[in-house]
Structure formats: C-alpha cells, structure tokens
Amino acid sequence: MKLQQLGYNKEVEHHWNKSDHEEFILGRVLLVHKDRYIVGTEKGDLSAEITGNMRYTATSSLDFPAVGDWVALIAYDAYTSIIHKILPRHSLITRKAAGNAKQSQVIGANIDYALIVQEVGRDFNINRIERYLAICNTSNIQPIVILNKIDLIENDALLLLIEKVKQRLGDIPILTISAYKESALVELEKIVLKGKTYCLLGSSGVGKSTLVNVLAKKERMSTKNISSQSKRGQHTTTHRELITLNAGGILIDTPGMREIGMDSSNGMQKTFEKIIHYSQFCKFNDCSHTVELGCAVKEAIQKGELHIETLENYLRLEREKEHFEESIAQKRKKDKDFGKMVKRMKNIKKR
Numbered sequence: 001m002k003l004q005q006l007g008y009n010k011e012v013e014h015h016w017n018k019s020d021h022e023e024f025i026l027g028r029v030l031l032v033h034k035d036r037y038i039v040g041t042e043k044g045d046l047s048a049e050i051t052g053n054m055r056y057t058a059t060s061s062l063d064f065p066a067v068g069d070w071v072a073l074i075a076y077d078a079y080t081s082i083i084h085k086i087l088p089r090h091s092l093i094t095r096k097a098a099g100n101a102k103q104s105q106v107i108g109a110n111i112d113y114a115l116i117v118q119e120v121g122r123d124f125n126i127n128r129i130e131r132y133l134a135i136c137n138t139s140n141i142q143p144i145v146i147l148n149k150i151d152l153i154e155n156d157a158l159l160l161l162i163e164k165v166k167q168r169l170g171d172i173p174i175l176t177i178s179a180y181k182e183s184a185l186v187e188l189e190k191i192v193l194k195g196k197t198y199c200l201l202g203s204s205g206v207g208k209s210t211l212v213n214v215l216a217k218k219e220r221m222s223t224k225n226i227s228s229q230s231k232r233g234q235h236t237t238t239h240r241e242l243i244t245l246n247a248g249g250i251l252i253d254t255p256g257m258r259e260i261g262m263d264s265s266n267g268m269q270k271t272f273e274k275i276i277h278y279s280q281f282c283k284f285n286d287c288s289h290t291v292e293l294g295c296a297v298k299e300a301i302q303k304g305e306l307h308i309e310t311l312e313n314y315l316r317l318e319r320e321k322e323h324f325e326e327s328i329a330q331k332r333k334k335d336k337d338f339g340k341m342v343k344r345m346k347n348i349k350k351r
C-alpha cells in the first residue's frame, strides 16, 4: 500500500524528514487492540508493539499511539515490529475517561473532517449538532453536517430544517442525504477529498453504520484478519478502524467515537462566543444569565441578537459539565487507593 492512500501529505513528510529516522519506517495506526497496534506501511500491514521505554515514560493515554497516528517503527518481520515514536499530531479527538477528569481517552488522531450525522426524522436535534461542533472546535477538526434519512420527510420540511440549522449555527457545510438512495455514494463522495481523514459523529440510530457501509462498500469486509495470523495465535476477528475509501479519503471509525460527548470548555467558548461576548457586559461578574438584573445576554436575546435556544443549550452544557466535575470530586473522596492518588498527583504536576 502506498502511504498516500493512508493520508501521507506534506505535513507528515515535514515531520518525518525532521525526525532522525535512519533505521525506522513510517506507518499509520489502523487499529489499536490493547497493547497491540496494526500499522499500515509500504511493506503492508504490520502487527506492532511499543518500546518498553515508551510504556514506562508515558504519563497519560496521550503518550500512546492512537488510531490515525503516524508512527516511526522498526519492522523485524510482519508480526514483530516495534513503534518507537509518534509523529506530532495536527488534531486529536479525546473524551474524558470515566471517573477521572484529568485523564483523557484518545479516540482518534490526525482527523481533518468530522461528518456530524443527524437524522431529519423525529430525532432531529440542533442542540446536538451544536454540541458536536463544540467538539470539532476543541479538536481542531473541520465540521460537515450530514442530514440523513431525507426520504422520511417532504422537501419543504427539509428546506425549513436547513434554514433552521443555518440560522442557528451559521454558515457550515451541510449535506442532505438518504443512505437508502442509490445516489447516496455519489453524494457522499462529493465531500470526500483525496488524502483527507474523516470521522463520523452522531448519536445512536442516525445512520452512521449505514453510511460507513455505503462509503466503504465491500472494502471493509475484505480486509484480512491480521491477528489470526499473528504469532500469538489469536483468533479474534479484528477489522481496521482506519479504512481507506475508494474516493481516496480515509475514514476513522472506532467504537469510542460513538460514545463521545462534551469534553472541554475551549470548544464551548468558540461555539458560544456570542454569549461569552455579551456576558462581559452583564452587571454581575458571576451572572448566570437566568434571573439577574442587568444581564446583557438576556438583553441581547430580547433585541433578537441572540437565539434563546443557544443560551438554553449553553446553560444545559454548563450544568452537565458541573455535574460531571462534581461526580468526579465525589469519586476522589472515596478513592482510598492512596498509591494511585499519589501517582495521579505526580502526573498532574508534571504538566
């Protein structure tokens, strides 16, 4: 396989040339399975592990390779390769590990575009799109909204929905589609650029798997089962989580991607920048924009400069964040494992 098919580009080339790589070869992580990595290289797909040094110096999950990472490795044979280095990432999508606010779980690396999938049927929900936009903003990923299942509604109703999305979220690219229609692949391929890496975000049932199958056609089924050939004699069926598409793009589809939610506040700031802007002019510094007098945010809503739904969604996400942080605090209290605690504190200090 040519590295270009895996998304090799000028930026990766730059990082690669800068690194001292005499004995190494370059590859992209296709799948992570516990401490084994399947890495796509010009020599084919290799089963790899990381160096002991990498394992012992790691202070968080960010220090381990993730699906989509470019890595420098030494290939001894198809089943014995060692990853020595992770090349700098240009984007990273993470979520909080349950029960530990400081620990992030890496979901995917070097993703260019997120396809935010929503269905136009009963489950249509602009707040959710806004939430995924926040994730894109935090992660340095470009958003594209896909409104799926347009076979379920009339054209007039669809136009209305599109208008609503644009009013709320501004000028973001929107593709309307029905995964059931013959034309779905052609429509999707219009937004898939050669060499660019994509992921799908969206809640359960919006049609992500159906769209992946349309995009990947049979490719996904025909990937050979690498782990069954490995020396360890595993027979679990694995499939790649990084798939190359006929259209020339690359799709990252990991189970973790499907469980993603709110992660960080930076993304919220960009998405809700209007609210942040107006709140500077609130009478009280700690204004909650709900009941206070002299609230500039509420004024802006009255003047029609801000949507009430945006404020409601903002407040809801803030509450969720608070709740999340609270439950973490409770867990900490209960945490009697002193050793673990000390280690965690050390990790935090190092940053």
Ligand SMILES: Nc1nc2c(ncn2[C@@H]2O[C@H](COP(=O)(O)OP(=O)(O)OP(=O)(O)O)[C@@H](O)[C@H]2O)c(=O)[nH]1
Binding pocket: 148, 149, 150, 151, 152, 177, 178, 179, 180, 181, 202, 203, 204, 205, 206, 207, 208, 209, 210, 211, 258
């Ligand atoms: N009417 C209609 N149904 C669709 C369309 N695309 C997908 N579906 C159906 O919607 C249901 C959910 O689709 P999935 O692809 O499993 O949804 P998903 O987002 O992958 O869901 P999770 O796997 O739970 O994350 C299935 O019954 C699909 O057949 C569409 O364009 N139109």
Ligand SMILES: [Zn+2]
Binding pocket: 279, 282, 283, 287, 288, 289, 290, 292, 294, 295, 296, 297, 298
């Ligand atoms: Zn206010």
